[in-house]
Amino acid sequence: MKHLDERVSDLIDDRLDHDERDRALAHLASCESCREAVEMERFAKGVLRSLPGVDVPASLTDKLMALAEPAGPLPPDESSTDHADVAAWNVEAPSTSSVWAATGYGGTPHQTGSGRLFVDRHRRGLRVAAVGMASTGALLVVLATLGAPSNTGGDQPPGVVVPPMEQFTVEHARSTGGLPFAEPASVLVPTLGSDERGGGSPVGSQESGRGVGAADVAGSIVDAPASPSTGIAGE
Amino acid sequence: MRLPVRARGSPVSDRLRRAGDGRPLGSRPGVGTRRGALAVPTLLGVLVLLVVPVTAGAAPDSLAGTDDADAVELLTRSAGARDRISYQGTQYVSAWSTLRKSQASASAVVKVRHQAGGPTEVGVQDTQTAILHGESGTTWLADGGGPVDLLIGAYDVYLVGEASVAGRRADVVEARRADGSLAARLWLDRQTALSLRRETYTTAGQLLNASAFVDISITPAPTCCVRHHLESAWPSSPGRPAPAEPSGLRWEDITKLRENGFRCLETLGEDVVLYEARQLGDAVQLSYSDGVMSVSVFEQPGQLDPQRLDGYVPHEVGNGVVYTREGPPARFTWSSNGQVITVVADAPAEIVDDVLRAMPPENPEEVRQDDGLVARIGRGAQKVGSWLNPFG
Numbered sequence: 001m002k003h004l005d006e007r008v009s010d011l012i013d014d015r016l017d018h019d020e021r022d023r024a025l026a027h028l029a030s031c032e033s034c035r036e037a038v039e040m041e042r043f044a045k046g047v048l049r050s051l052p053g054v055d056v057p058a059s060l061t062d063k064l065m066a067l068a069e070p071a072g073p074l075p076p077d078e079s080s081t082d083h084a085d086v087a088a089w090n091v092e093a094p095s096t097s098s099v100w101a102a103t104g105y106g107g108t109p110h111q112t113g114s115g116r117l118f119v120d121r122h123r124r125g126l127r128v129a130a131v132g133m134a135s136t137g138a139l140l141v142v143l144a145t146l147g148a149p150s151n152t153g154g155d156q157p158p159g160v161v162v163p164p165m166e167q168f169t170v171e172h173a174r175s176t177g178g179l180p181f182a183e184p185a186s187v188l189v190p191t192l193g194s195d196e197r198g199g200g201s202p203v204g205s206q207e208s209g210r211g212v213g214a215a216d217v218a219g220s221i222v223d224a225p226a227s228p229s230t231g232i233a234g235e
Numbered sequence: 236m237r238l239p240v241r242a243r244g245s246p247v248s249d250r251l252r253r254a255g256d257g258r259p260l261g262s263r264p265g266v267g268t269r270r271g272a273l274a275v276p277t278l279l280g281v282l283v284l285l286v287v288p289v290t291a292g293a294a295p296d297s298l299a300g301t302d303d304a305d306a307v308e309l310l311t312r313s314a315g316a317r318d319r320i321s322y323q324g325t326q327y328v329s330a331w332s333t334l335r336k337s338q339a340s341a342s343a344v345v346k347v348r349h350q351a352g353g354p355t356e357v358g359v360q361d362t363q364t365a366i367l368h369g370e371s372g373t374t375w376l377a378d379g380g381g382p383v384d385l386l387i388g389a390y391d392v393y394l395v396g397e398a399s400v401a402g403r404r405a406d407v408v409e410a411r412r413a414d415g416s417l418a419a420r421l422w423l424d425r426q427t428a429l430s431l432r433r434e435t436y437t438t439a440g441q442l443l444n445a446s447a448f449v450d451i452s453i454t455p456a457p458t459c460c461v462r463h464h465l466e467s468a469w470p471s472s473p474g475r476p477a478p479a480e481p482s483g484l485r486w487e488d489i490t491k492l493r494e495n496g497f498r499c500l501e502t503l504g505e506d507v508v509l510y511e512a513r514q515l516g517d518a519v520q521l522s523y524s525d526g527v528m529s530v531s532v533f534e535q536p537g538q539l540d541p542q543r544l545d546g547y548v549p550h551e552v553g554n555g556v557v558y559t560r561e562g563p564p565a566r567f568t569w570s571s572n573g574q575v576i577t578v579v580a581d582a583p584a585e586i587v588d589d590v591l592r593a594m595p596p597e598n599p600e601e602v603r604q605d606d607g608l609v610a611r612i613g614r615g616a617q618k619v620g621s622w623l624n625p626f627g
Contacts, residue, residue, distance in 0.1 A: 059606070093328070121367030133303060140612055143611075143612045143615030143616050143619065144608055144611045144612045144615055145615065146614070146615035146619065159537050159538070160538055160539075160540040161536075161538060161539060161540065161575045162534050162539075162540050162543040162544065163518075163533065163535060163539075163568050163575055163577040165544075165560070165566060165568070165577065167515070167517075168515075168520070168531070168533050168566075168577050168579055169564065169566065169579050171513070171515060171520050171533075172520075172531035172564065172579035172581075173531075175511055175513075175520070175522040175529070175531055176522075176524075176531075176581060177354075177355060178315070178511070178530040179382050179408075179510075179524055179526070179529060180313060180314045180317065180382055180420060180430060180529070181310070181313075181314075181382055181386055181419065181430065181433070181526050181527055181580065182526070182529040183382075184529060200247055221576065231504075
């Protein structure tokens with residue numbers, strides 16, 4: 001028996017009559033390549049059925065049909081104004097593909113002559129497109145899985161960081177404290193260090209809970225208006 | 236001797252300054268301008284009365300490009316003063332934000348106690364203490380002998396006169412930039428060379444930091460009797476998380492860090508050099524100074540989560556976003572090339588510009604989006620490619 005070729009789709013869609021189906025199954029038992037073709041098409045069919053519904057624009061459908069019809073676009077089917085919902089392709093229908101129905105081409109797969117050739121060519125194109133889409137999707141899924149942070153091992157992207165600003169500021173003060181001529185503004189940091197913990201309370205704010213303020217002369221933490229004045233005579 | 240100084244005042248610092256002028260991208264929680272207290276002007280006035288005006292005039296510009304030998308000698312003595320003497324007293328400290336137009340400032344009167352060769356304890360009302368003397372356990376990374384070399388390498392220093400601080404006679408030394416502008420003025424105790432008063436200025440001539448002893452008691456002490464028990468005071472401070480024990484890094488350690496993606500800049504511009512580096516958990520602290528100004532740069536692997544930064548204001552810088560807190564000291568943090576960079580600056584904003592130029596910020600929101608499906612597919616493709624690459 002010859003390979004199934006176009007009959008793969010018919011077999012999957014259960015469009016073969018009883019005798020043809022028996023012969024096809026017998027052939028599959030001995031032909032690995034046809035088995036793979038059937039499995040591939042079943043996989044593609046499953047992927048397509050799992051996709052969410054997408055409304056195909058009328059213009060796109062018309063253009064596709066124009067490409068498939070050498071004599072020009074088919075006349076629109078007055079009986080059908082709705083276009084195919086890709087995910088709703090009723091591939092289970094035994095005799096009438098919803099694709100044809102949706103596009104107004106309500107023929108059966110058992111046509112002969114030029115009509116049969118057209119249907120086969122069209123079906124092959126759809127099959128290739130479906131397989132391509134499924135393969136691409138599967139490839140992307142595989143790559144995304146491989147690229148997930150949990151699978152990247154040493155290449156794992158760095159995590160989200162919130163710098164410990166208070167600790168950094170204190171460490172800055174420590175380092176600067178070792179310099180004899182560096183300005184000691186950093187000494188304000190540990191004495192006013194509540195600004196970070198206080199949920200954004202400003203440095204020197206009396207809201208820091210220290211109980212100190214402008215009136216505490218011996219240990220006051222006060223807020224000063226910006227002033228470039230040095231207070232040095234002669235300057 | 237003065238090293239050449241590059242041009243200052245880049246668009247980045249201008250942008251940050253403008254941003255500090257009330258034009259943030261988002262809200263500004265917790266970044267109120269702290270003003271209204273009259274204590275600072277009052278205390279500054281007290282200081283004016285305590286300090287005899289400098290008797291000599293400012294250094295003449297004709298001296299530009301030279302260092303005053305007497306000033307260098309004084310500074311050298313001063314650098315070692317804290318190893319020779321113990322002292323305690325009351326010090327007034329005031330600082331303005333690097334983001335000048337933010338008008339943020341802070342001041343405090345603190346109790347200071349230092350033991351010869353040991354740490355310096357700073358306290359407020361005996362309830363808060365801090366140890367400020369970070370030299371122990373670290374390696375001096377900068378060229379030259381120490382802080383004095385940094386200072387005279389970056390500035391021209393002059394002995395400009397004498398004054399009185401807290402009842403003690405002091406020599407006044409000024410550090411000036413190549414253009415003659417004043418960078419720092421130091422009052423050095425005539426007897427011990429200890430720095431009694433200090434002021435630093437921005438390139439625009441505005442005061443950046445000021446401190447002075449209101450009273451001080453100096454006691455020469457042999458180094459044999461130095462006590463180090465104060466080291467334990469910091470981690471036990473109530474309510475404060477114990478910081479990870481830092482470890483000093485050497486140049487060979489820094490070389491390894493660079494191989495692992497850390498930038499570890501050697502200089503910021505030409506004059507502000509790396510003098511100390513420490514490991515803090517997964518972060519690296521890099522301390523820079525020109526002898527007067529100081530900046531710490533922290534590098535951490537990861538991406539910044541700005542949503543959890545409390546009180547930091549986003550500012551667009553280049554194509555990225557820098558989150559700032561005006562301070563003082565001013566703090567900046569941003570994502571850059573897979574790292575979170577944090578800068579704490581007691582220095583003009585132009586120095587922060589150098590860090591921003593070397594490690595340009597990214598937009599953390601965009602970085603986060605890049606970590607979505609497309610990025611995962613890309614990483615997967617790279618992985619498959621590495622499998623197929625016979626040379627990989």
